[in-house]
Amino acid sequence: MSDKAIINLEGKSYELPVITGTENEKAVDISKLRAQSSYVTFDEGYKNTGATTSGITFLDGEKGILRYRGYNIEDLAEKASFTEVMYLLLNGELPTTDQLGTFENNLTQHTLVHENLVKVFEVFPTGSHPMGQLMTMMASLSSFYPDSLNPNKSPEATNLTIIRLLAKMPTLAAMIQKKGKGHPVLYPQNKYDYVTNFLYMTFGNVTEEYHADPVVVDAMNKLLILHADHEQNCSTSTVRMVGSSHANLYASIGAGIAALWGPRHGGANQEVLEMLEYIRDKDNGDVKKVVAEAKDKKRLLFGFGHRVYKNFDPRANILKKACDNILAKLGVNDPLLAIAKELEQAALSDPYFIERKLYPNVDFYSGIIYKALGFPTPMFTVLFALGRLPGWISQWKELRENNEDIGRPRQIYTGPVQRPFPDMKGRK
């Protein structure tokens, strides 16, 4: 017998269906409640609202589980490449050797961007934030592909747009870093794989041969995989919301980049590093003041807390281990790592953080690794976006394939009730 929820309102009883996911997650389906009773449900910040069904990513915040298409994040980070994970997220299955070869080959055919797009960089003032630039670049890409503005054209056309976008994102991200330094941009090289190509365009130099460090390539693959999807987070929900209006993919992803930029979401990775530097430079490495300020609600402890994880974020666990490893292999001795560990310990043993179940999230250790790899701090959230792109696209694709309804929440109005319009002289 299937479960039903009964809700009693003003003496009347309403039966609501229960839906169950493949991991036994349960939801009360309230979609007909308003039509039947005139009531809506209220859930500010969508803390308890399932906005869609999805077959892409499963996470259990209580148990600290994260899986893409059924595969544990620990296995994917250890055994897969970023392009394999991209393929998995987009298509639902891991690729065979042939499928991966074709996919990677398709990507290499679309890595160049229109030369006029390179000129867009010239209008940015020195020091403009890389995320603002990335948003502009994403919106600008749509201008160069007017044929892809209609997302309902055909599955083949959508697929081409997806490949173009995945292929051009590393080129744009690398250009942002190069232009920020005033260095000439490097054009993609088809001899390199996806991640090496990005590293080459970012850290290579027109004047010399580039030799990719396998430690760096491996670390970058891991970081991108760990960021690749995270079900209905703020930026992904934004991508789905914008996509639900049948806006094109570039516009939908541009909106996702905007949402990711916020310091409570992806922008936290930049904030974490700046916070650690602040502790080092202004507080003599003493972590206690920052913890006390966080408890007094004077500041957030960036890289701590998560809407869904009320236990360790499995991505943070992987990154903490990887961080030690990568820094040792690169021969980097960064005092910020010691400060981060001390801060983590101080927070994890403090009742404020224990009671609120606040644990390190993915952003806590990622910045220290990005720094060791040579990225400037303002680029960190761009790297998050590069990793999250296949997730955003897969979620957008799923929404479109399921022909989901336009996203349009309700509200409870709390403003003035109807009142007469006063003439100017009658206003106070």
Ligand code: ACO
């Ligand atoms: N530092 C100090 N206090 C915190 C923190 C923090 N990082 N996070 C939550 N709290 C406190 C809140 O003030 C609240 O306290 P109260 O019960 O006394 O009012 C309590 O913990 C519960 O927190 P909420 O804000 O209700 O949790 P919510 O789920 O809404 O927010 C969020 C989650 C936005 C991630 C929050 O923890 C935060 O702002 N963290 C810092 C920013 C950060 O690291 N963001 C990255 C998240 S991961 C990602 O997006 C990739």
